[in-house]
């Protein structure tokens with residue numbers, strides 16, 4: 001089984017793997033097909049060093065950044081993670097509270113257990129991740145709900161036209177969870193803390209989607225709604241979405257410069273360079289490897305967030321030096337939530353923020369603007 005290093009989140013990841021029933025731990029950890037993309041995402045960062053610099057005043061280092069119209073205290077956000085609310089009773093709302101306290105951004109997944117309305121109530125202006133559904137009426141309804149609860153930015157994910165095999169999920173029967181087998185039940189009972197926590201929250205539903213499906217159980221709902229994701233979505237479809245949504249529009253899953261140009265031409269305000277953490281295309285290039293081409297294609301016409309494989313402060317600084325506005329983390333916050341709920345998510349965010357600050361200081365950079373000015377010159381290609 002593929003194991004990539006978990007960086008500053010190693011403790012949280014190990015704890016999550018202990019606390020979660022195998023099928024949820026594997027759901028978070030796993031990737032598509034041979035899981036090569038996950039490995040590449042990490043390996044790409046190893047090819048760069050950050051050059052240490054001295055004789056600069058770095059008594060105070062500010063890692064704050066402006067991205068997608070928001071001010072963040074550190075240059076990263078929590079990526080949308082489906083079913084995160086199944087990992088700990090604090091659910092997505094707990095993660096949103098942690099993000100708010102730390103001053104970083106957060107996106108709530110279409111497939112979240114807590115609905116966007118509840119997450120938005122926490123404050124901190126979360127972004128809502130949506131899909132364009134075959135039924136445009138449903139899509140419109142999601143947009144209306146987002147606007148209604150004060151969400152001003154949406155992220156539309158475009159790398160899920162097909163759902164590839166994730167072998168760990170197949171092995172564990174993850175997608176047939178609505179009728180758990182004896183083995184699955186036994187696996188859950190072997191994690192009493194998780195069971196008790198979940199039992200205390202009642203029967204879970206996919207909070208964002210429950211109203212659109214009559215299917216029972218989160219897996220039935222997920223299956224029903226995943227079939228709604230429109231595989232015919234093209235530039236015209238994106239232009240339709242742009243015309244329907246007046247707020248900020250970000251497109252997630254951009255890995256090719258032509259896609260980046262199309263997305264910006266269709267009126268998007270930003271892109272997320274992402275291979276879904278290796279959960280969709282496998283084999284795919286690492287996001288860091290394609291980033292410079294996307295930066296060239298966007299030509300400063302929108303913010304660029306990079307995700308997939310960010311595990312260390314050095315990874316964040318490397319991505320920013322190569323032109324990303326900010327980055328986002330998926331599994332790391334999911335592990336932290338599973339490990340210890342809201343408190344652990346806060347701890348994880350602070351650990352990554354501190355590494356970013358330390359790396360900036362050691363590179364002689366007092367803030368992100370200084371990093372941008374230095375750009376790739378802050379790096380050493382190994």
Ligand SMILES: Cc1cc2nc3c(=O)[nH]c(=O)nc-3n(C[C@H](O)[C@H](O)[C@H](O)COP(=O)(O)O)c2cc1C
Pocket residue numbers: 027028029079080081082083109110111129157252274275276277278279307308309310328329330331332334
């Ligand atoms: C368990 C899990 C569920 C995810 N669910 C979604 C989702 O519902 N929507 C989406 O756009 N991306 C989803 N993603 C992808 C993340 O938003 C992000 O692109 C990815 O996790 C980044 O890679 P990393 O996990 O290496 O940080 C999911 C990722 C994980 C690990």
